[in-house]
Amino acid sequence: MRHLILCTVMWLLGVMAAVAQSVPQVIPALQQWKPAKGKLVLPESGKVIVSSDEEEALKESAEILVQDLKDMFGWDYRVVTGKKEKGAVYLTLGKPDKTLGDEGYRMNIRNEVTIEAPTSKGVFWGTRTLLQMIHNQPEGLMKGQATDFPLYPNRGFMIDVARKFFTMDYLRDYVKILSFYKLNELQVHLNDNGFVEFFGNDWNKTYAAFRLESERYPGLTAKDGSYTKAEFRDFQKMAASYGVNVIPEIDVPAHSLAFTHYNPRLAADNKAYGMDHLDLYKQEVYDFVDSLFDEYLSGEDPVFVGPEVHIGTDEYNQKESEQFRHFTNHYLDFVSKYGKTPRLWGSLNVMKGETPVDLKGKVVSAWNYDWMDVQTCLDAGAKVVNLCDGLLYLVPAAHYYYDFLNYQWLYENWMPEMMRADDPKMTVRHPNFLGAMLAVWNDRVGNGISEQDVHYRTFPGLQVVCEKMWKGDNAGQVPFEQFMALCAATPEAPGVNLLAKVDKQTALVGAEKEVVLSGMEVVTTEVDEIGYPYAVEFELCPDSVPNIDAILFKGPHSEFVSNWQNTGKFAFRRDGYEFVFHAYRLPVGTWTKVRIEGDVKGTSLFVNGQLQERLEGRVGEIYNEKRNRKDRFWYQETLIFPLKQLGDTKMGFKGKVKNLVCIPL
Incomplete structure (x- = not known):
């Protein structure tokens, strides 16, 4: 009987593997694939073609594709305008399509490759799929048609650059990595501090950093690693060209030791709260934070380029809930005046009070079930991105949360609405639920962790969560072991090798x-x-x-x-x-x-x-x-x-x- 069961299981696994191999293997998986007979072998020297009337909209995507073909395969392609040709890659815009939405695309592989989408972003995502197809099908592309689109509109990653500095080169590489896996958000946590107990229980000696150049407050910017305004602005524009929205975060009124080191008068008068708490009652605090946000939000070419800005608002002392709610309202309104959509950490379940906080149209980062869970955020009228700490937080070498995520559990069980392992899977998605983010926090300042050590931990997690946010539940078609083998074989991104893989001795x-x-x-x-x-x-x-x-x-x-x-x-x-x-x-x-x-x-x-x-x-x-x-x-x-x-x-x-x-x- 055992032998019969084992044979049946092996047969089923073989059938699933065969079914999967009849579909091009990419990460995230295609939503739909209609096969055709034969294979297309693209030439090593060729063309990426866009029509002349769509050149403005698609030329940048075409140029990135040409460079990526060079970086990944050494191929020599060039961008031209015209009509589709045999053996070429043709990019084109189509009519609005409810199935495809804003990010979906169709790819038709016949005697050429045609990528068509209602938007230029959809076309760009199609080029990411094409690159993976070429890599994973070295003998030639399977002919057929892909129809592909994401289940969730917001798919991202948050990186704490405050407690550990990451170079601009690293952030640019990460944009390419996120983009290659169709993840479209990167939240950059620009200020924070270490834990006072690891610095002699002395707040004045505790590490703190604000990573962005400030001309209004000379001396505020961290001296052991920072970004100039110009390079941070250029970085966001580069990210946008790769389909990634950079969300800068200035975290106030807690986690603000970098600001109180700069001006100790900004610290809460109640010393029991800790020097990393701004004083919510001082006008000087509001004047400082107003001016700091304004420095990056004002002007014809503001430093904060994208449509959203994160204002922090997490983990303040609960005794000040009422004033905390007032502070939150102030900065929701303040950032909105610049035409930006504010994001904030979900805290209002704990920070209860009589002061109403209008979350309609705002984006809440739901990070902890007790502080503010997904459903409470939705009930408040907010749009929600899930960063559930118990499932999606990486804190390297801290011995709490995860050092490495539970990839198998996430792949086989998790869906983006879930904040706890026992949450039921939602059968109907709420229109205000946007998606989820993996987050990496570098709480243990000075523990010797390297940029590449952090990447070694985050990259496999990104591969798993991108699958769940774009494709959805696919474990029934592609078993976990097979998916992880595909992950191991798929590059980080064109021209990126932060893992420093070497193929052979x-x-x-x-x-x-x-x-x-x-x-x-x-x-x-x-x-x-x-x-x-x-x-x-x-x-x-x-x-x-x-x-x-x-x-x-x-x-x-x-x-x-x-x-x-x-x-x-x-x-x-x-x-x-x-x-x-x-x-x-x-x-x-x-x-x-x-x-x-x-x-x-x-x-x-x-x-x-x-x-x-x-x-x-x-x-x-x-x-x-x-x-x-x-x-x-x-x-x-x-x-x-x-x-x-x-x-x-x-x-x-x-x-x-x-x-x-x-x-x-």
């Missing part, structure tokens, strides 16, 4: 070749960096008088150093952190065989085949006065290994290197 300096470095020169390799899990092996012979703090390897995000502080020790630097292997000192004037292994948990140093040290597991402990307990702090000593260059023109390694090999594990 690669010799970067051959066994018969010695690279001689003088300490003031660079030798480049074919691999920029290698991601988890990996091994990098090399042999080196430092000069008898080696350079101090000498850069041995350098990449886009990190550097690996020899003779750290003239001690002979190896070290690496990235994201403003420095990590040292203290257990070993490299001898000079002789050859030594070194192997570095790295994974998402830590980094290991081997010398001549013997493990010398593993950087992992360092834990700090502090006393939390407020809660009368000890709290822990877990350090991340990880490295995506840099390989783009050996040496450096200013601080380079002096000696010889050979047998450099990178090995994906």
